[in-house]
Amino acid sequence: MIERTPVLNALTHVILVTGLLLLLFPVWIAFVAATHDMTAVNTAPVELWPGDQFLVNLEQAWAISDMGTKFTNTVIVAVGVVVGKIAVACITAFSLVFFNYRGRMLVFWLVFITLMLPLEVRIVPTYAVAANALSPFQAMLDATGLTALIATLSGVQVNLEWNLLNSYTGLILPLVATATGTFLYRQFFLTIPDELVEAAKMDGAGPIRFLIDVLIPLSRTNIAALATIMFVYAWNQYLWPLLIITDRANYGMVAVELGTLVPDQFTTGGGTPTWHLAMAGTLIVMVPPIVVVVLMQRWFVRGLINTDK
Amino acid sequence: MADISIRNVAKSYGKDSIMQGVNLEIRNREFVVILGPSGCGKSTLLRMIAGLEAITAGEIAIAGQVVNDLEPRQRGCAMVFQNYALYPHMTVAENIGYALKVAGVGRAERRAAVERVAQSVGLNEFLDRRPGQLSGGQRQRVAMARAIIREPRVFLFDEPLSNLDAKLRVQMRHEIRRIHNRIEATSVFVTHDQHEGMTLADRLVVMNKGTIEQVGTPEEIYDHPASVYVGGFIGSPAMNFLPGQVSAARAAVVLGDGQVLDLPRDVATAADGQLVQVGLRPEQLTIVAPGTAELQARVDFVEELGSGRLYHLLVEDLPLTVLSPDKHALRDGDAVGVTVRPDALHLFGAESGRRIDARGARVAAPQVVPA
Amino acid sequence: MRRAYFKANWIAALLVAPQLLIIFVFFYWPASQALYWSLTLEQPWGGGNTWVGFENFRTLLSDAYYWNSVRVSFVFAIASTALAMSMALVLALFADRQLRGYKFFRVGMIWPYAIAAPAVGLAFRFVFNPHAGILSYINEVLPGFWDPTVNGTQAVIMVVVAGAWKSIAYNFIFFLAALQSIPRSLIEASAMDGAGPMRRMRDLQLPLIAPTFFFILVINITDSFTDSFGIVDVLTGGGPARATDLLVYKIYADGFRGFDYSGAAAQSVILMVLVMALTFVQFRYIERRVHYT
Numbered sequence: 001m002i003e004r005t006p007v008l009n010a011l012t013h014v015i016l017v018t019g020l021l022l023l024l025f026p027v028w029i030a031f032v033a034a035t036h037d038m039t040a041v042n043t044a045p046v047e048l049w050p051g052d053q054f055l056v057n058l059e060q061a062w063a064i065s066d067m068g069t070k071f072t073n074t075v076i077v078a079v080g081v082v083v084g085k086i087a088v089a090c091i092t093a094f095s096l097v098f099f100n101y102r103g104r105m106l107v108f109w110l111v112f113i114t115l116m117l118p119l120e121v122r123i124v125p126t127y128a129v130a131a132n133a134l135s136p137f138q139a140m141l142d143a144t145g146l147t148a149l150i151a152t153l154s155g156v157q158v159n160l161e162w163n164l165l166n167s168y169t170g171l172i173l174p175l176v177a178t179a180t181g182t183f184l185y186r187q188f189f190l191t192i193p194d195e196l197v198e199a200a201k202m203d204g205a206g207p208i209r210f211l212i213d214v215l216i217p218l219s220r221t222n223i224a225a226l227a228t229i230m231f232v233y234a235w236n237q238y239l240w241p242l243l244i245i246t247d248r249a250n251y252g253m254v255a256v257e258l259g260t261l262v263p264d265q266f267t268t269g270g271g272t273p274t275w276h277l278a279m280a281g282t283l284i285v286m287v288p289p290i291v292v293v294v295l296m297q298r299w300f301v302r303g304l305i306n307t308d309k
Numbered sequence: 310m311a312d313i314s315i316r317n318v319a320k321s322y323g324k325d326s327i328m329q330g331v332n333l334e335i336r337n338r339e340f341v342v343i344l345g346p347s348g349c350g351k352s353t354l355l356r357m358i359a360g361l362e363a364i365t366a367g368e369i370a371i372a373g374q375v376v377n378d379l380e381p382r383q384r385g386c387a388m389v390f391q392n393y394a395l396y397p398h399m400t401v402a403e404n405i406g407y408a409l410k411v412a413g414v415g416r417a418e419r420r421a422a423v424e425r426v427a428q429s430v431g432l433n434e435f436l437d438r439r440p441g442q443l444s445g446g447q448r449q450r451v452a453m454a455r456a457i458i459r460e461p462r463v464f465l466f467d468e469p470l471s472n473l474d475a476k477l478r479v480q481m482r483h484e485i486r487r488i489h490n491r492i493e494a495t496s497v498f499v500t501h502d503q504h505e506g507m508t509l510a511d512r513l514v515v516m517n518k519g520t521i522e523q524v525g526t527p528e529e530i531y532d533h534p535a536s537v538y539v540g541g542f543i544g545s546p547a548m549n550f551l552p553g554q555v556s557a558a559r560a561a562v563v564l565g566d567g568q569v570l571d572l573p574r575d576v577a578t579a580a581d582g583q584l585v586q587v588g589l590r591p592e593q594l595t596i597v598a599p600g601t602a603e604l605q606a607r608v609d610f611v612e613e614l615g616s617g618r619l620y621h622l623l624v625e626d627l628p629l630t631v632l633s634p635d636k637h638a639l640r641d642g643d644a645v646g647v648t649v650r651p652d653a654l655h656l657f658g659a660e661s662g663r664r665i666d667a668r669g670a671r672v673a674a675p676q677v678v679p680a
Numbered sequence: 681m682r683r684a685y686f687k688a689n690w691i692a693a694l695l696v697a698p699q700l701l702i703i704f705v706f707f708y709w710p711a712s713q714a715l716y717w718s719l720t721l722e723q724p725w726g727g728g729n730t731w732v733g734f735e736n737f738r739t740l741l742s743d744a745y746y747w748n749s750v751r752v753s754f755v756f757a758i759a760s761t762a763l764a765m766s767m768a769l770v771l772a773l774f775a776d777r778q779l780r781g782y783k784f785f786r787v788g789m790i791w792p793y794a795i796a797a798p799a800v801g802l803a804f805r806f807v808f809n810p811h812a813g814i815l816s817y818i819n820e821v822l823p824g825f826w827d828p829t830v831n832g833t834q835a836v837i838m839v840v841v842a843g844a845w846k847s848i849a850y851n852f853i854f855f856l857a858a859l860q861s862i863p864r865s866l867i868e869a870s871a872m873d874g875a876g877p878m879r880r881m882r883d884l885q886l887p888l889i890a891p892t893f894f895f896i897l898v899i900n901i902t903d904s905f906t907d908s909f910g911i912v913d914v915l916t917g918g919g920p921a922r923a924t925d926l927l928v929y930k931i932y933a934d935g936f937r938g939f940d941y942s943g944a945a946a947q948s949v950i951l952m953v954l955v956m957a958l959t960f961v962q963f964r965y966i967e968r969r970v971h972y973t
Contacts (some may be wrong), residue, residue: 001871002360003380008877012774013781019771020788023848029814030803042812088702091695099692100685107696114707116956120906120928124935124944125713129705136709177702197684207686236796238910243936255796259914262802275806282802289794294787301790304850305857361868382874394865398887407883408873455873 027286034058034280041276053276061280065257066249073168074235074254080172081234082227089181089226090219094211096182097189098197114179119240130170130244134160166247175234181226187306188222189215225303228296232289254285311372311385311462311495312337313358318367320353320519328353328519330367337372340489340496344506345516346542351499352467354516358497359465360384371463382411387456388465392472393448395440395455402427402436405454426458430484446477453485457492464489466498470505482509503543507531515539533655537662540588540655546619549589549629552659557581562656566625570603570649572656580656580665588655591632595648596620596639602646604629608639622647711952717945736946745922746930746947753927756840757904763844765900768851769893773881775852776859786856793849797910804842805915828916832923835916839924842911843904851896858892859885898962902955927951 029048033041036051062068096108119126129135138160141147147158164170192215200210241253248256261281263273293300313335320328328350335341343351356362358369360381368375376384387408395404403410406423414422427433430450440448449469456464466485470478486509489496500506506513507527515522515530515538523535534540540548553564560577561569562585570587599605606622606629617634622645631647639645656665686692718736720729740746768789775785792800807813808828815826828834862885870880909928912918918925918933925933927947935944 001381001868002363002378003871003877004378005877009777009779012777012779015770015774016781016785019767020785022767023789023792023845026800026803026807026845029807033806046812046814046816088699092699095692095695098686099689101689101692104692107700110708111699111703114703116959117707117711117952118906118955120909120931121948121952121955122707122710122714123931124941124948125710125717126706127936128713129710133705136705173702174706177699177706182699194684197686201684207688207691210686232794236794236799236910238796238798238913239932242913255798255910258796258798258802262805262914273809275809275812278802279806282799286795286799289796290791293794294791297787297790301853301857304853359868359872361871381868381871382876386872388869388872390865390869392863392865394863394869396866396870396884398890407870407875411870411874411879411883455869459873 030279030282033275034061034283036276038272038274038276041279042272054280057276057280058284061261061277061284064277065261065281066252067254067257067281067284069250070252070254070257073251076168077171077237077241077253078231078234080168081175082230084172084176085178085181085230086223086226088176089185090216091211092182093185093189094207094215096186097192098207098210111179111182114177119174123239123243126174127243130164130174132160133162133164133170133173165244166251168251170244171237171241171251171253174240175237181230184222184226184303184306185219188219192218221299222303224296224299225306228292228300229303231292235289258282258285312339313463313495313497314368314370315354315358316368316370318354318357318364318369320350320357320362320365326519328365331519331521333514333521333524335495335497338493338495340486340498340509340511341514342498342500342506342510342512343514343516344500344503344542346501349516350519351501351516355465355467355497355499358384358463359386359388385462386465387459387461387463388467389449389452389456389469391468393440393452393469395448395451397440400437400439401432401443401451404440404451405432405458408455408459422458423454426454429457430454430488445473446481449473449477449481453488457488460492461494464492464494464496466496466500468500469498470500471502478505485509503545507543515542517542533664533666534588535664537586537588537657540657544590544592546591546630546632548655549591549594550657551587551589551624551627551629553585553587555580555583555585555656562587564624565627568604568624570654571651572654573651576656576666583665584659585665586657586659586662588657589629589649590653590655591619591630593650593653594629594631594633596631596633596635596637597646597648599644599646602648604647604649606645606647608641608643608645610641611639620645714945714948714952717942718949721942732942736942737950740943740946740950745925748922749925749927749930752836752923752925753905755836756843756908756924756926757901759836759840760843760847760904761897761900763840764847765851765893765896767844768848769855771848772852772855772859773885775856776885777877789852790849792846793853795846797846797907798914800842800846801911801914804838804845804911808838808841828920830920832920835920835923839908839912839915842915843908846911847900847903851900854892854896855889858889862888895962898958902958902962905951905958906955 029046032047032050034057035054036047037053040047040051092111096104132138138147138158141158141160151157164173196214197210200214205213236255237253238255238259241251241256242259245251245253245256258281261278263275263278313333315331315333315335318328318331319326331354343354345351353362357364358371360376360379360383364377368377370376371384371386396407399407402420402423405426406419409419409422423436424433427436430453432447432450432454435443435447440451443451452469469485470481473481482505485498498505498509510527512524513527513530514524517538523530523539525533530539530543534543534548537550541550551564553562553570555562555572555577557578559569560574561571562577563569564587604624606624609621609623609628611621612619617632618636620631620633620637620639622629622631629647637645657663658665717729719731719733721732721735722729771789775782775789808815810816810819810827810829818826826834828838866884866888867880870884875883906928908926909932912924912926912929913932916924918929928951931944931947931951934940934947
């Protein structure tokens with residue numbers, strides 16, 4: 001469109017550049033702090049240009065937080081969540097869209113309502129479940145009197161226990177079942193025309209073949225979108241690992257580790273705060289998901305918008 | 310009062326050139342239809358007139374003023390979009406009156422203008438509805454009303470009828486022509502539908518691959534297509550083409566299988582020895598008994614049309630269709646004769662694809678009509 | 681509606697089983713437990729729970745600290761939502777003009793989405809620290825003026841800014857997508873009607889993205905109630921003097937630091953009801969999303 005709006009164009013650029021700078025500013029300040037030594041960082045006024053201590057600080061922050069182990073753990077959990085989530089979301093949505101059984105809507109609503117139950121609002125009892133993932137079943141057996149019945153009949157005291165504290169399973173499992181991915185897949189499956197299903201039937205393909213040979217290849221962009229969203233989601237987990245991982249040396253995740261870098265009286269004992277290390281650590285933790293989001297931008301944005309969260 | 314001059318206009322996106330050196334003069338108050346298949350550049354040309362698309366090279370002038378750098382609102386054009394582009398959150402009245410509102414026209418005056426225009430297109434009952442509550446034909450009328458209310462110098466139509474069903478399309482076609490006659494603006498109408506083009510146009514512009522193939526009245530274009538492309542594009546069923554060679558000695562064109570069609574002597578002399586495509590319109594051919602006419606053929610199959618029949622013949626291996634109101638009792642494989650009127654025979658250069666006339670010269674392609 | 685289905689329903693049941701099993705164990709059971717705990721009181725030295733009816737809620741609602749937390753949460757919700765949405769909307773409106781460098785700007789606005797809440801918290805904790813942060817300039821002139829570790833209002837401002845900063849990217853993505861889903865011909869039609877870019881923003885783009893606006897509004901408020909834990913925990917730890925003691929943070933603190941399971945459960949139930957109400961509102965709006973045809 002032919003439009004001569006030099007003033008407005010200039011204003012547009014000013015606004016966008018200002019916005020970008022505002023967004024970059026805190027990260028820039030953090031980055032600069034990570035490039036100076038302790039004295040420089042703690043002397044007012046704030047440093048605005050990078051110094052020469054970046055690699056030293058990165059190395060030191062990496063060492064004191066034992067980031068090697070934390071990165072490995074976080075990658076394991078993130079990959080586990082991504083793979084598990086895609087698998088679970090895909091098959092659940094497949095069942096909901098391509099079969100017509102009684103209770104289908106019930107399942108849909110059961111999954112849907114979990115959107116209203118974020119971890120934060122059920123945190124205490126969820127922790128109790130993590131301590132024994134089979135406790136709901138035990139409780140039901142107890143309540144229905146089955147435990148007592150089995151005990152009298154066989155002499156065996158039923159005692160179901162599966163402790164998920166301090167385990168990868170405990171970190172991954174609850175993150176896999178949220179509704180997000182299921183809805184993304186459902187949206188996509190609903191766009192598959194009936195003719196495709198009918199053609200597959202004419203070709204003699206059963207549901208599983210149809211899923212594997214037709215739907216999964218068709219949903220590659222979906223998978224890319226969901227993988228990006230889930231990777232970032234898992235990488236940035238804070239509250240859940242904070243609760244169920246007490247053995248941080250072996251199972252700690254990076255975001256939680258940041259909490260221990262906060263320079264307050266607990267960490268520095270009232271001494272000079274180690275901001276340069278805290279900021280170096282922050283950068284280390286920030287970078288991987290940023291890289292993923294920037295690289296996968298196209299799919300990620302589409303996925304985010306289609307899930308409606 | 311506006312004539313439009315399009316001079317040497319070209320358009321490219323990066324390295325892709327989609328329009329090359331287009332020249333066209335549109336007279337004041339003329340109804341010009343730009344006709345062509347999708348992707349031929351017809352919509353781009355229209356959008357360049359509107360100012361929605363920048364011009365890569367050349368210039369466009371409206372009423373003598375070069376508008377290359379003017380914004381759409383400064384050009385005095387109104388446009389009806391293919392999908393109507395009605396504002397979904399505004400009522401019909403607000404849609405129609407929006408241009409006046411932007412122009413700062415007062416509320417009362419605006420209301421009066423909206424009512425007057427709505428009346429003229431039969432929309433006055435629907436002024437408080439939103440576009441979502443209207444039928445396709447009604448939306449079309451809103452789009453028209455929105456353009457009319459501005460009393461534009463130039464009325465631009467970008468395939469406005471293509472989303473309507475067949476009956477409504479004919480009805481709206483008539484209405485558009487009526488409005489054009491009434492409001493005294495210059496109209497440029499883009500379509501891929503040759504019936505729309507033929508029926509609406511004062512002059513028709515046939516475009517192909519970013520260039521103008523021919524400009525002329527619908528009749529001129531039908532009677533004297535400037536190229537194989539125009540001949541094949543205009544007319545339904547489509548023109549037949551048979552390859553041959555001109556012989557001045559025999560004052561005829563000799564077809565591939567040796568059959569001979571007479572030519573006027575001057576044409577034959579001028580084009581002696583040239584390889585040509587002979588264009589024959591199905592409706593200008595007549596079926597007669599075998600051996601009694603110029604051309605011998607046999608029946609491939611016959612389509613019933615109710616009002617007549619469409620005979621699909623084979624001349625050797627080449628298809629030849631004949632449209633006739635006469636219902637001959639013919640069976641597949643029967644031999645027939647076909648009469649060719651000399652004035653219904655179009656010659657085109659086999660390689661150039663351009664028309665060959667009495668002077669043997671190719672008819673100049675972009676026929677620039679002086680304003 | 682779909683007409684072609686597969687018949688083998690046992691396969692369908694098998695396929696939904698994993699997700700149902702996990703959501704039962706980690707969502708429904710805990711949620712029902714929260715409800716149960718909120719209506720009972722745990723005996724100090726074991727021996728199960730005793731039924732107390734709404735006693736826990738009564739205690740909670742007469743607790744000044746709880747009301748403080750409610751107040752802080754709403755202030756945070758409103759302020760951070762307003763800040764994040766207005767910035768994101770302005771940026772999206774101008775980015776949508778698609779001038780030179782548009783793609784660069786788009787990526788530039790999106791990346792903060794990827795940053796973990798505690799990382800945002802930690803970065804802002806440094807940026808706003810009174811001794812060597814950006815506001816230390818003011819402290820040079822007016823010693824002690826800026827100190828969010830002491831001044832509650834300043835701590836709230838800090839949390840609001842950090843929270844808003846984190847959600848700008850998400851809002852921007854949605855606003856820009858909504859703006860770009862407005863058919864191009866509408867913009868062109870209004871240009872033909874004589875409307876300039878600013879006029880189009882006001883008359884066309886803003887009204888047409890209104891549904892997205894409300895949708896994002898509800899999402900932002902919901903998120904500010906639930907998703908703010910990481911920021912608060914790292915940035916202020918709820919202090920000073922409970923000035924940033926958001927509802928989620930208080931649940932965590934009461935439950936895991938104070939071991940008051942019943943009290944934490946009652947708070948959880950109230951928050952759950954709040955989130956559910958907001959989600960219902962949100963889905964009412966989704967159904968009303970405008971379809972442009």
